[in-house]
Amino acid sequence: MRIVLVGPPGAGKGTQAAYLAKNLSIPHISTGDLFRANISQGTPLGKQAKQFIDAGDLVPDSVTIGMARERMAQPDAVGGFLLDGFPRNVAQAEALDAALGEDDLALDAVLDLEVPEDEVVKRIAGRRICRNDSSHVFHVSYNPPKxxxxxDACGGELYQREDDNEDTVRKRLEIYHTQTEPIIDYYKAQGLVVTISALGKVTEVTDRAMEALKRDAAA
Structure with missing residues (x-):
């Protein structure tokens, strides 16, 4: 399956992408990973991206799309892939359709993770991260430390990232609503959108997503 995963910040896209990709036996392709890989490997696209990032500018769509196309062309993605963080706007969605169309391919589904805005704020603003190891993540309500x-793991100090405060989270949501959310209507016009609730335990959301994708594929 060729799937695009969308949803607001705090919807759990990264977590769900990893579980879904494993269950579907397809690679999880995230823009963050693409940028890091291309920059660390010093690829032509990576060098271009680094110039913009170092200057504090946004990486142009053409560079992001180029990286995505190269990754989707790799052998492990021939049978499908799950895109996370791309496309971020309608222009990128149109470019993705065009790129896939050149190879007589198309998306199978766009999985929309739906979560109330207040819940997004609660999830992100309550997150606490260990200064010694950023993989140790807690939450004041859902996963509080002892x-x-x-x-709990190493005794390090837990802190709240600067961009995890409520004001910043709401600004990120505003950007999502104005820039990324319109791609849902774009894909709805193609009959590709499958919307599920992202509330509940991680495994519950994954099971919900798998069932929805199966129903969509059988329709």
Missing amino acids: RDGVC
Whole structure:
């Protein structure tokens, strides 16, 4: 299957992408990973991206699309892929359709993770990360540490990232609504959107997504 995963910040896209890709036996392709891989390998596209990033500018769509096309052409993606973080706007969605069309391919589904805005704010603003190891992540409500402000795993100090405060989260949501959310209507016009609730345990959301995708494929 060729799937695009969409949803607001805090919807759990990264977590769900990893589980879904494993269950569907397709690669998880995220823009963050694409940027890091191309920059670390010093590819032509990576060098272009680095110039923009170092200058504090947004990486142009043409560079992002170029990276995505190269990754989708690799052998492990021949049978399908799950795109996470791309496309971010309608122009990128149109470019993706055009790129796939050149190879007589098309998307099978666009999985929309739906979560109320207040829940997004609660999820992100309540997140606490260990200063010693950023993979140790807690939440003041959903996964609190045994001791307030102290990492259960290593005893390190837990802190809130600057961009995890409520004001910043709401600004990120505003950007999502104006730039990324319009791609849902774009794909709805093609009959590709499958919307599920992203509330509940990780495994519950994954099961919900798998069932929805199966129903969509059988329709």
